[in-house]
Amino acid sequence: MAAKKIKNMEEFAALSGISRPTLSKFFNDPSSVRASTRQRIEAALDRYDYRPNLYAINQNRRLTKNIGIVVPYLADPFFAEIARNIEAHILGMGYRPVLLGSHGNPEQEIENLENLRLLKPAGVLLAPLGRTSDHDRIAAFCQDVPTVLFDASVGTVGEAFVGSNNEQSIGLIVDYLCRTGEPPAFFEMKTPANPNAHKRRQAYIKAMERLNHTPQLIQASGSGWEFEQIGFREGSRVVRDRKLTTNTILCSNDRLAIGFLSAAYEAGIRVGLGDDCTMRVAGHDDHPFSRYTCPTLTTVSQDYEAIAQKSAETLMAVIDADSPADSRHETLFDGRLVMRGSA
Amino acid sequence: MAAKKIKNMEEFAALSGISRPTLSKFFNDPSSVRASTRQRIEAALDRYDYRPNLYAINQNRRLTKNIGIVVPYLADPFFAEIARNIEAHILGMGYRPVLLGSHGNPEQEIENLENLRLLKPAGVLLAPLGRTSDHDRIAAFCQDVPTVLFDASVGTVGEAFVGSNNEQSIGLIVDYLCRTGEPPAFFEMKTPANPNAHKRRQAYIKAMERLNHTPQLIQASGSGWEFEQIGFREGSRVVRDRKLTTNTILCSNDRLAIGFLSAAYEAGIRVGLGDDCTMRVAGHDDHPFSRYTCPTLTTVSQDYEAIAQKSAETLMAVIDADSPADSRHETLFDGRLVMRGSA
DNA sequence: ATTATTTCTTTACGCGCGTAAAGTTTATAC
């Protein structure tokens, strides 16, 4: 990599002794040129250090090699983690990931999509906000850009959906909790930001009825994405009132559970399985922090890596098919029980 | 916003009755055209729904309106939160934030910078990995692109640095801990990923000596960015061995403290200020989760918003000056003591 | 060696926009 600064492909062609159209072919797909010329180009490349102008490349392309990734909330380690996994897969497939967070804001979500549109992406992986999303505009976007939804769905929008099987996973942990102690009450938000919450509530009710128990819902007020705070506030109320008919709480997600555990601790209530414990708490998602709560949180894991990989693969399939698919494909991954100290 | 799809600015010019060069001026700066024509354009804009092609715009510009934001680890809520704040400021200044995470990987960090280079950004806000960063290549990047470092510095690289005043903040909490109980031991990583860690260690030693106490370092082995895990592992060892000559632990950062608290809980040691407590633990950063630990974590807050705002403003100043500054400006924000339950 | 095939070079045009130059219209000043 010498000092020489190279302005454009023309100049690099002159210096490397390869015609510009051939270079252009090479940069679009190195395997599309003869092995011998490829070597010559690569040799020249580390002598002269040239990289094609990104804007000029994409100007004429109808579609770029960009893949948009949109998640509802980047400061939530769950999404940060899944985004990280997806990024890696996108890169591995020779595409450029562009990561955007919606900050829990529907308008930001739409703006992210509109900004992505300007990038002429080959496709988009979208984890929508859910209930608060602007459904129509998301649908319109999916019409124009190949889009795979993950984590949460918005109606039947998008070419495909990859998520977790809430019925299975909630059933799993309800079974476990009932088998090992009192049947759980279900702790959730009254107006949850995420559509998975609805499915989880229904799955909870179904599982409880299957086991001949009466479902009991605890619904926290509050909105937004400060789940821990909501879990803490409502959790404090719950343990103070002592109106519960059970000592076991199943939280709709781990972040609520983290807040709940904190509230229980502050109230001097010992949570867990020990003899001195008076309460059990379980969560859902296997959030990165759930192994460091006090006590450590029993939960159902979502397979981040599997969801990431399947999402990326599905999008690639849609892009390669390039005609809008005749059917909308749904992939739901089963959860796995993660037994820790809290239940 | 009618159906009509518009191909390019030429076409929009014809439909709106405004010449293309004037439109070009408008899109680059709406206030640069007469108010009356501006209204005509805006009226046409929501009749026809046209947006200039991003790639064509940027092709001829030497610099774009892009601002790169690079953080070492997006799955760390601290960085996610600060990135979120910075993004908002960048947008408010009429620029386009491009957020990239380095996943704790120095090569990824360099690749992020190289990718940013292709975007011809007006400037970059970089929170470097620190010790493991490729200093030379970061320095080379800063030579070409106006860059402001934040959170952690790399030598004296970059046009400016915005961070926190570790000497003040560590001094603050050491003072507090000594005033209210036994002087703290300092819990940190032996080979910390972050250069702030070194400054904090030195600040701790200095503060202890100032108060005529003997510094005591507890250094956890392990590398990477799984701080909670390292804090948990080493914390378990510390509370098991009982070699400590003090009941008070000051952790180099909140994530270590979170792991430590979890270890203490598992070991049945009560942490906090109550009569039944045998240990105090404090952290540093006011991490988003530190208010939900058990007990809640006493710490020193970094002013996320102030750091974000100052970083963005400083970068703008550097960009507007457009000549490399004659001096490197450092801004250090003081920490604020956040008293919670753990110490 | 001859033919067929692949890969390359040469030449040329277009993408959508920035932007400069020269001339024309509109607003502001007197």
Added chain:
DNA sequence: GTATAAACTTTACGCGCGTAAAGAAATAAT
């Protein structure tokens, strides 16, 4: 009302690359 400045229109070129077409060169097949 005229003079002057500001803002606009018209015209034209360039940016760096994708890509098509035609011919030359290198490789593979016979």
